[in-house]
Amino acid sequence: MAFCFRATQGGRVSRGALAALVAGALALSGCSGSVRVQRKASRPVRAAVPDQPRYSGDLRPDGGPAAPVGAPEMPVARAPVAPARPAPAPVGGTTIGHGPVKVALILPLSGRGQGSLVAQSMRNAAELALSDFQDRHLTLLVKDDRGTPEGAQAAAEQALAEGAQLILGPLFADSVQAAGQAAREAGKPLIGFSTDRAAAAQGVYLLSFMVQAEVDRIIAFAVSQNRRSIAALIPETAYGRVAEAQLREAAAENGVRIVAIERYPAGQPQGAVQRLARVIGGPTPQAQALFMPENGDGMPALAQALQSVRFDGRRVKPLGTGVWDEARVSALPALQGGWFAAPDKRGFLDFAVRYRARFNGDPVRLATLSYDAVMLAAALARLEGPQAYNDSVLTSAAGFAGSDGVFRFNPNGTNDRALTVQEIRGGVGVVINAAPRTLVAAN
Numbered sequence: 001m002a003f004c005f006r007a008t009q010g011g012r013v014s015r016g017a018l019a020a021l022v023a024g025a026l027a028l029s030g031c032s033g034s035v036r037v038q039r040k041a042s043r044p045v046r047a048a049v050p051d052q053p054r055y056s057g058d059l060r061p062d063g064g065p066a067a068p069v070g071a072p073e074m075p076v077a078r079a080p081v082a083p084a085r086p087a088p089a090p091v092g093g094t095t096i097g098h099g100p101v102k103v104a105l106i107l108p109l110s111g112r113g114q115g116s117l118v119a120q121s122m123r124n125a126a127e128l129a130l131s132d133f134q135d136r137h138l139t140l141l142v143k144d145d146r147g148t149p150e151g152a153q154a155a156a157e158q159a160l161a162e163g164a165q166l167i168l169g170p171l172f173a174d175s176v177q178a179a180g181q182a183a184r185e186a187g188k189p190l191i192g193f194s195t196d197r198a199a200a201a202q203g204v205y206l207l208s209f210m211v212q213a214e215v216d217r218i219i220a221f222a223v224s225q226n227r228r229s230i231a232a233l234i235p236e237t238a239y240g241r242v243a244e245a246q247l248r249e250a251a252a253e254n255g256v257r258i259v260a261i262e263r264y265p266a267g268q269p270q271g272a273v274q275r276l277a278r279v280i281g282g283p284t285p286q287a288q289a290l291f292m293p294e295n296g297d298g299m300p301a302l303a304q305a306l307q308s309v310r311f312d313g314r315r316v317k318p319l320g321t322g323v324w325d326e327a328r329v330s331a332l333p334a335l336q337g338g339w340f341a342a343p344d345k346r347g348f349l350d351f352a353v354r355y356r357a358r359f360n361g362d363p364v365r366l367a368t369l370s371y372d373a374v375m376l377a378a379a380l381a382r383l384e385g386p387q388a389y390n391d392s393v394l395t396s397a398a399g400f401a402g403s404d405g406v407f408r409f410n411p412n413g414t415n416d417r418a419l420t421v422q423e424i425r426g427g428v429g430v431v432i433n434a435a436p437r438t439l440v441a442a443n
Contacts, residue, residue: 200413
């Protein structure tokens with residue numbers, strides 16, 4: 001089963017796409033391509049250090065001041081869920097739409113700092129999705145979790161009591177776990193927006209941007225270009241630790257030799273670069289590529305340190321993840337010619353035009369997650385009603401095509417996402433390998 005719910009010209013959903021879902025076609029209607037991505041065997045989710053890909057940079061888990069996109073350290077608070085603790089009543093509650101199928105949208109609308117601003121943008125995106133879809137089958141029950149696990153659990157319980165058949169959100173890992181517990185007890189699925197894969201579980205799915213997929217994509221592409229010996233410079237951050245773990249896994253799967261790995265305190269790469277000088281610098285380097293999961297805050301210092309060891313990106317190809325997809329990184333001379341994996345942003349740019357026209361402001365980068373979740377919920381409600389919200393439909397091997405490209409949910413709650421590979425040329429990222437447009441199960 002496959003389904004393309006990206007808005008077409010004029011912001012309307014393709015009727016042919018709806019027919020494809022009804023027919024259970026394996027090719028994405030109006031969205032299919034010749035490139036395929038195979039699904040890996042579903043693995044248990046490891047309770048590892050929380051990951052924080054670039055798009056989690058919109059806000060901190062505690063709702064405090066927003067960090068720059070791709071900030072080097074953004075630990076996700078992971079207080080244990082205590083179901084016996086009295087949960088505070090969620091603040092307020094509004095509805096969008098008047099359809100018979102009820103779906104909850106849980107966001108930190110009254111969270112501290114920037115949390116409420118991001119939540120409002122995601123709430124607006126949900127409203128835009130229903131408008132674009134022109135659907136009368138869905139009612140969104142918008143609930144405020146106050147940015148806390150207790151609030152999320154209370155919001156989920158209230159929405160379920162009001163008849164919600166599916167929960168979208170919350171945003172933060174602990175809140176996803178708390179709301180997910182309530183949803184699972186009621187036998188209803190949840191699609192959360194956390195980037196922490198430890199929050200995923202069967203029936204608790206994550207619609208987010210994960211560093212693991214970006215690492216897998218860039219390493220596989222490097223191998224396809226005969227770059228099979230890789231060194232790495234890893235910042236000692238939560239993001240860096242997750243990226244390093246995935247690098248080791250991707251290297252083993254792709255037959256890559258890891259020549260050396262050096263770690264460094266955030267913002268202080270000089271010593272690590274010097275230790276790698278013979279591996280990555282000079283006229284006869286030992287490595288063919290250098291993996292650096294560093295963002296726009298830390299990359300200028302790292303690029304300067306690389307120049308001190310005569311690093312040449314033509315000999316040793318720079319490799320990165322989605323945190324490179326910003327002007328501060330692409331402007332650095334040491335990274336010209338470097339490759340990184342990231343979602344195709346054309347869909348977000350199109351979405352942002354419609355968002356600005358309706359709300360007279362710019363959306364946060366996370367807003368397409370809410371938009372896509374509501375689009376999916378509305379499409380399924382139109383076709384099959386609440387019966388469509390089950391594991392077999394939501395974990396369709398062919399996946400769904402949304403604003404940020406094709407994605408699918410895995411049985412363990414994580415997701416796979418189609419990503420581009422971009423090359424930094426003249427200070428901008430240029431797509432050199434398009435995102436796959438078809439997701440298929442492995443043989």
